[in-house]
Amino acid sequence: MADYNRTELLICSACRLMEDNSTAFIGTGIPMLAASLAQKLYAPNLVAVFEFGGTGAQLARLPRAVGESRTFYRAVAASGICDIIETAQRGFIDYGFLGGAQIDPYGNLNSTYIGGDHDHPKVRLPGSGGGNDVGSHCWKTIILMQHEKRRFLPRVEFVTTPGYLSGPGAREAAGLPRNTGPYRVVTSLAVLGFDPASLRMQLLQVQPGVTVAEVVENTGFELLMADEITENAPPTADELRVLREEVDPEKIYI
């Protein structure tokens, strides 16, 4: 076993998906670490956008909240929530990076409650926050989460944030903007995409040392397989060093 943990693997995999000179809506948690790492290594001109108003911050230090000063440190603009969500709504945000508690084959996300019903939940979660806005408006949504069977369900209990809803045509029928939706799901076990015809989740890559069988076993629904499934490259020494020494030296997440 190489010298990194699941969270570090997730962050390093996600940071490689961040594109230089693109706009990316960054949610709380792992997306923040991935964005910071990406800026330092691969995408210095990544425009990180935070929902309470920060646009284009230099992520010198890791934000602990999406409204804190670190989300607009040496940024190009410090505005407010309406400006940011409206920017996404009119098509200016390329990527949205989100976490979630539960996901289904169509990339629908639940961060509202688990078990029971809405008025008497077994476990109440925080709610949508900006998640629903990000999943509705960003061109490509990338979801980062731990890969566990109880999180990868045939149907999420509550669609907090829309993925492809019930399948092809459903987003458009609901009135959501055209050509938007989940693009990748990056987990501790795999990198997944969505089959263009059925819009169901599809295995693209396994994480280093992980077998296809392990991924299948930890997924609570039938996973489609890409024609060629490759193995993702492990975190590089450089990625791990920068992550540990520069991105999260306070050890908030890793």
Next chain:
Amino acid sequence: MHVLESGTGELLQPYSMEEFREWNRTQKPRALVDKLMSEQEAIARFVQDGDYIGKELYGTCRAPMSLSRELVRQGKKHLRAVGQGVLELDLWLEAGLVDAMDLTYHGLEVYGISYALRRAAESGRVKLVEWSNGAITWRMKATAMGVPFIPVKSMLGSDTFRYSAAKVIECPFTGEKVCLLPALVIDVALIHAHRADRYGNAQVEGISGFALEMSRAAKRLIVSAEEIVDSEAIRRTPDRTTIPYYLVDAVVHAPFGSHPGEMVYLYERDEEHIRDYVNVSQTPAGMKDYMDRYVYGVKSHQEYLELVGAERLDYLKRTVVGR
């Protein structure tokens, strides 16, 4: 107009824009009135039991924490709240002040889910109506615009919509589906600013969050500020004024008013205090101890600051990251 779909959530705050206009005409003096007062007086005079209440920004960022704690000390009852919330909403929920919420996000950010929200929601004690962050702010924007609803493209197709009080219609101009959000007229709002004059002209630095929208969507507005300045300082920098005085009912001088949260360019967040809070907030007993010490155990914000200690506050000031 034909409604295609309706959310099943309750409209917690029924409203009329005509009434709101009338309120703004008759209840908000245009004269420059000295509104400087203590937290105690501001909360006692301008927050009533049963109010629909808002606060901005949230728990750890430029939050009106001194006002939030005073609200708990005065034990205002049967509030309905809008949130976004972190520590401030935790205190209100745990103290049992809130009956219902228009909820977007309530959690402890990097430290995960809120145990106070879990206790309130899982027991069924607090009624929750779901919205997205964009949606709730746009609802305030509609009120700020003086219109009864606003069309948006968030929430469509989701359960967040189904458990909201929004509606879907076909756009009469383009034929596409749009989500209509009802305006949100807030009874009383609490906003913390960097500086204000005695009349209520207030300036916020850094991100404005939703201060613009909330200040214009509230019938009564209490502004707390790190610094009370002469009006001349405002008039020299009117481009920095986020909230003009006529929106404001009370001005409270609250240095370190966002503690344990941060105030951008002035002081860092108190990470040690927040981490301790996260730990104790997991149980009702822990919460009770915390609140006995930091809320009920002090009479005023001044006493709270003495409890936290000058050394700690100086440290937070010293370690702030500049521009």
